[in-house]
Amino acid sequence: MSTPAFTARVPATSANLGPGFDALGLALTLYDEVTAATTGNGVTVEVIGEGAGEVPADERHLVVRTMRAAWDRMGAAQPENLTLRCHNRIPHGRGLGSSSAAICAGILLARALAGAEPEDTRHRADAKLSAPSAKPFSDQDVYALADELEGHPDNVAPCLAGGFTIAWRGPGAGPGLARLEPSPEIRPVALVPGTRLLTETARGLLPAAVPHADAAANAGRAALLVAALTQRPDLLLPATEDRLHQDYREPGMPDTLDLVRRLRARGVPAVVSGAGPTVLAFSSGETLDSIASEVGNAWHIQPLNVDRDGAHVLFA
Ligand SMILES: Nc1ncnc2c1ncn2[C@@H]1O[C@H](COP(=O)(O)OP(=O)(O)O)[C@@H](O)[C@H]1O
Ligand SMILES: N[C@@H](CCOP(=O)(O)O)C(=O)O
DSSP states (O other): OOOOEEEEEEEEEEEETTTEEEEEEEEEEEEEEEEEESOSSSEEEEEEETTTTTSOSSTTSHHHHHHHHHHHHHTOOOOSOEEEEEEEOSOTTSSSOHHHHHHHHHHHHHHHHTTOSOGGGOOOOSTTSOOOSSOOOOHHHHHHHHHHHHSSSTTHHHHHHOSEEEEEOOSSSSOEEEEEOOOTTOOEEEEEESOOOOHHHHHTTSOSOOOHHHHHHHHHHHHHHHHHHHTOGGGHHHHTOOSSSTGGGGGGOHHHHHHHHHHHHTTOOEEEOTTSSSEEEEOOTTHHHHHHHHHOTTEEEEEOOBOSSOOEEEEO
16 A cells, blocks of 8 residues: 655635735745655654755754644644755745635645545545544634634735735634635736845734724725725725734834835835735735835735635645
């Protein structure tokens, strides 16, 4: 009987999108691919691309820690041997959801290796696979664990579901998500600086309370953003105004806030991507040139599309 290997393909995500702090997120066409098998001698991790030579190559690796947590949660046995190969394209600590992608990959791979996928998505056509070692772990179980490990749901929701998502937590059973189809006119451009800012650090810059007027303004703009992203891209500039997190985070990424303001002054809808320091701009044919001339050489300009499929797992 051969030991199966699986590959998870997980998209980058941009969370918040301006006024939707910890709620709104967009999946992007930039992917990490992680292949896992319960073979080898102990735990080995090979990393190609982003994070190579930086992230630990043992039990401390985020994907390995996530797989262990997932196997515990599904009641599956912990394998002694685990071989991971990570081909990473999502830059780390830039606000493009690298940690969420790693967490979603880890949970989906753990589920596939344990044979714990729900009946309809199970990779069990291959008769050589051993019997499932755990009870079915639903897509909602995957989302709930990913939210718990990441600490906020707005990146893991679009990473798993693709497209544009609105995520929320409680009260009641687990986190929720609504997936919407973004308008075909939505053209995200990531402006990625060389510097990093860990999400944890950027969250530490936020105040415990905000003025009621700012909260009210954000609620209105977040509602407008749902309309702008799905039906009215012409409203993206007013719809991406934020008063709840971007300015508070300026001390951690002054160049990012400066670029967001300069682009917006030129009429380009631009926001801090996630917790930064990447800037996410929405371009139209005419604005891509303005973006390029405003940005200069210190930023990597990466035109992307919306990923509409979300994370998935295949036989390797
Ligand atoms: N693919 C990965 N493999 C291993 N560790 C990762 C991976 N992606 C992210 N991480 C860990 O998460 C950290 C970045 O997470 P975070 O601060 O949330 O930024 P991001 O906005 O990129 O998600 C990295 O410094 C690294 O420790
Ligand atoms: N809502 C979170 C989003 C963090 O996204 P990331 O890609 O920077 O991890 C926040 O703003 O803290």
